[in-house]
Structure formats: C-alpha cells, structure tokens
Amino acid sequence: MGPDLLLKVELPSDPSMLCVVRGAMERLTETFGFSAPEVRSVTRAVDEALTNIMRHSYGGAVDRRIEVSCSRVSKKERVQGGQGFEVRLVDYGPKIDKAKLRGRKLEEIKPGGLGLHFIRQSMDVVEFKRARGTNVLRLVKYLQAEKLEGT
Amino acid sequence: MGPDLLLKVELPSDPSMLCVVRGAMERLTETFGFSAPEVRSVTRAVDEALTNIMRHSYGGAVDRRIEVSCSRVSKKERVQGGQGFEVRLVDYGPKIDKAKLRGRKLEEIKPGGLGLHFIRQSMDVVEFKRARGTNVLRLVKYLQAEKLEGT
C-alpha cells in the first residue's frame, strides 16, 4: 500500500450512502489532526462533492460507482503549506462542462447552487480534471499549524 | 457496480484506522436496518477481525493493505434466514493455521483471546478461507425480522 494512502472507499451513487462516508470522514480527519470545525468543514466538502456527483454526473442513478481516496500530501508538493489532507473523488459520468461549474450568486435568495461554495470555502485546493474517461475532483486541506509554520 | 455491493474500503494495517472503519460500519449497519445493539455487535465483529489481521496476519506492521467489502446477501443464499449483511475482510499475510484459530476458554481469567469469541457471538456466519494468496474472512449477519420470517 502506498505510504501516503490513508483510505480508499468505493460506494454506489446512492444518497443513503452519504452518511456512511461522513462517518468515516469525521473520524479520519479527526485522527489526521484537524480541529472540530475543520473536521466538520472537510466532511461537508466531501459530502457536497458526492452529492454533486450523484445529482449531476450520474443524474440521480443510484447504482453507479464512486471512488473516494484520502492521502497525506507532504510539504514538497506545495509551496503554500505543510502537511495536507488530500481527497480524490472519481466518477465515471460524462465530462463536466466547466462553464456550468458555478454556484448561484450568494446575494440571491433561492434554493440550490450552494454546494460548490461550501466546497471552495472549506478546502485550500479544489481542482476538477478529466482523466482516462473519469471525472476527478481533487481537494486538499492543509493542517493549520503546519500551514503557519510553512508561511 | 454490482447491485449488492454496498461499500468497499481499503486501509493500511494501522490501528489508528480502526476508529475510521467503525465510523463507517456504524452508519452503514444502521442504514441497512439493524437495531442499535446489532449495530454495535456487527461493528465490534469487524473491528475485532481487523485487529486480528493487524496483529496476527501482519505481525504489527502498519503499512500493509486490508480490504473490507460489505454487501447485501439475499434469501436464496442461505436457508436459515432472510436479508443478510455480508462483510468480507481480505489480507495478504501468510496462510492462517486453522488450529490456532481459537480463543482462550472463557472460564480462565487472563488478558487476550477474546476477539474470536466476540466475532462468533456477533455474527451468524464466520468463515475463514484461503483464496489466491489472500486470507478471506467472511462474516454474515441476518436482519432479525427477516430471520423470524424465514424460520
């Protein structure tokens, strides 16, 4: 097993699995060393990313495959910070139209369009890629203490 | 994704990952329909099985790979019951000597030798197999209502 892979989870695109992944993410981010608000924040980002895959990549189908991999990323990778927690979410849906990747303006009061805001507010890195027929969303959050140390 | 696979988790053989798997198992078994004591019981069985893999199959090394797959198994498979929750735990350690697969007598008061008891007390099916160079532990617990219905 790669020395930096902490956990890999495969699940069907069924919304009733969201709480299961949150259960794992809460414990994993706590064990990784994040504070309680950071634990909530990273867990929320992963949950919202999964929700988007279920709704937009898979159009509500509940039996498609989603992969979530969590790794430690080290200082070398990024100048900006120290020890980071990386989550990669992979789906097998159609290529995402990047032009559509935008939430609503927060000034408007209407339902929907909040997920991407939550993800961007939570994470230090948010990167959408297309790779070998899959959509890969890469999220990184740096540990606060290390982040200060590194700057 | 197979229609009956609920969740697959890959983790390193690091004891600090046990709480992460418990977090996922608690939510998954609750969502599957188990009662609170059954949720605790299945979670405990999986935790003890992982502990045994970490200690005995991998001799305490923290960077070896463990796979945990959870599926729904249907009535057809077993006469004894109805809908079941199956967990398969796979490790890449040496073949288990089945003669050693026994806990201590419960009458003796000494530390250790409890894990297998907990697993057998929790689960309806406990099966150790060697397959393609891996140890596979298969655990099944049937839903109580279905179990009564089936008998």
Next chain:
Amino acid sequence: MLGGKPLQISARLLGTTTVFDITGDIDLAHSPEVRKALLSEIKDKKTPKVVMNMSKVRYIDSSGVASLVEGLKASRDAGTRFMLVGLSPAAREVLQLSRLLKIFETFDTEEAALAG
C-alpha cells in the same frame, strides 16, 4: 436502495402553530422529505406559524438548506411565519456559509419562538 433509518419528522400542533421535530441528517437522501412536509403545511394547509425544531439535526447539507429556503419562500408567499429553533453549531455554520442565517427568524428555544 437501503431501507435504513429514515430522517424522523414529527409534527406537534400547538394552537395554530405547527412544530416540526426533526431528528437525523438533512442531506440529499432526506431533504425531499423535509421539503414535502414543509410545503404541505405552508402551501396547502396555510398554517399561520411553522416552527422547525432543529435541535436534533446532526448534519444539514446544501440540499437541506435549499429545503428550508423553499419553506421560507412559501411562507412569505402565503403571508405566514416560518421559524428555526435550536440550531446546532453545525447547522448555524452552514446557514452562515450560505449567508442565509439572517434571512431566517431564528430562536434559541421553542418558548421564544412560540412567544415571538
């Protein structure tokens, strides 16, 4: 796909007020149930005051927030009142991130909401 433990929504009638006690996670799996309960109470029954007791909500995601916004909009259209009570730190945080906390009438306790 999974039977599972649903979100629990139970309604209490106190005079002309309906209090919804919500227990569990309002996420993509369960926000449609919340939305349905709210719209039926506000749009169909035109209940003058609807109070959401959120004190047992462990988690709420963007789809849950969307359901609450729909409830609020429906109550504005119907000229009725819609209140949130007992927000956990997690729920408060999410409404703050959405910049929606201030558009809801929120109260710490049910008593305050009923009197308000």
Next chain:
Amino acid sequence: MLGGKPLQISARLLGTTTVFDITGDIDLAHSPEVRKALLSEIKDKKTPKVVMNMSKVRYIDSSGVASLVEGLKASRDAGTRFMLVGLSPAAREVLQLSRLLKIFETFDTEEAALAG
C-alpha cells in the same frame, strides 16, 4: 502513522485514591496507553485504590478489556483495589460477552466507588 487525537487519560488524586478519567476509544491503537497508566499506578506506585471512570469511553474492544484484566490482576497481586465506574451500555456489553463483568468491582457513580 497518524498523529491524531489520542485517547485522553487524565488522573485525579483524591486522598489515597487515584481516579482515571478516560475519554475516547480503548481499542488496539490506544489500549497500550491504558495498560501503561494502570500498571504504573498499581504495580509501581501501589496506590491503594484505583478507580477507572469509564463514562466517556465510546468504545472498548478485546484489547481494551485485556488491559483492564491486567490492571485487575496487578491490583490483586499488590493487595490494592481496582474499580470501574460509569460503564456505558457498549462497555457493559463487552464485559458481559467476555463473562468478566462479575469479576470487576463496578459502580454506577464515582461517589459510590469512593465510598465502597
């Protein structure tokens, strides 16, 4: 491998009694810490009464039970007392499954243990 939030073990001295407040999960990752704290208190310091406050133990596995059994054995050898207080349903269940519940001195409250 992970830094993580350790199990929290804090000791309170009340006269000749030491109360350990344990918070978190006593599993394979953390039972060695519990074992170490217990044996140091009982074997090395020969503290006449050691009380384990288990009310904030969320989970305990077979290795955690083994640590408690070691504590109990050490206290029998030393002629001291070893008590468990505030067992959660999960902890009680595990000791029952091990058929070990009855060999421990257990109390519902710390007051009862201190008086006992």
